[in-house]
Amino acid sequence: MMPLNLSELISEEKVTAKIQEIGQKITDQFSGEEVTAICILKGSFMYYADLVRAIDLDIQCEFIGVSSYNGQTQSSGEVKVTLDLTTPLEGKNVVLIEDIVDTGLTMNFLKKMIMARMPKQLVTTSLLLKPAALKTDCTIDHVGFEIDNRFVVGYGLDYQGYYRNLPYVAQAQDFN
Numbered sequence: 001m002m003p004l005n006l007s008e009l010i011s012e013e014k015v016t017a018k019i020q021e022i023g024q025k026i027t028d029q030f031s032g033e034e035v036t037a038i039c040i041l042k043g044s045f046m047y048y049a050d051l052v053r054a055i056d057l058d059i060q061c062e063f064i065g066v067s068s069y070n071g072q073t074q075s076s077g078e079v080k081v082t083l084d085l086t087t088p089l090e091g092k093n094v095v096l097i098e099d100i101v102d103t104g105l106t107m108n109f110l111k112k113m114i115m116a117r118m119p120k121q122l123v124t125t126s127l128l129l130k131p132a133a134l135k136t137d138c139t140i141d142h143v144g145f146e147i148d149n150r151f152v153v154g155y156g157l158d159y160q161g162y163y164r165n166l167p168y169v170a171q172a173q174d175f176n
């Protein structure tokens, strides 16, 4: 593994508090209705696991795999579905859960794909958003933290497959 020169950007405590806040908002938004929560693999697995536990509703868990980065620090601009959902979304309340929105291409691609499956409602959330990196208009219903256009790892986010298990978000000094 190539060691990165890291510094903590968002502490575990701040992430936890923010997730409780977003979980409560989503709970209130759907008030008693059932939801299908979609985890965008791989990066969202940690945010997803914590967020679904902060949502007090009946939840079905689904997973979708996409790749756009090919292990690099810049988006390839191409989104590829590597694992599809196992159930239809027609008529369902869907919560799409992403770790980070960078160019916005992945989120917009998935929003379009999900809307084509005719859910009752789609709500989107991303723990992190890099507003300066957006290459397209991309509206997210619940954003945890807006961050600078710097490469980050930890709390599910990786560099070449590593660092996902850090319990906080760290900034890599080596890039940008």
Ligand code: IMP
Binding pocket: 043, 068, 069, 075, 098, 099, 100, 101, 102, 103, 104, 105, 106, 107, 150, 151, 152, 153, 157, 158, 159
């Ligand atoms: P987008 O399509 O450019 O918005 O990129 C979304 C995906 O790129 C995310 O789901 C992450 O997997 C990855 N990504 C974007 N920025 C970073 C970063 O700073 N660190 C690690 N992964 C990132």
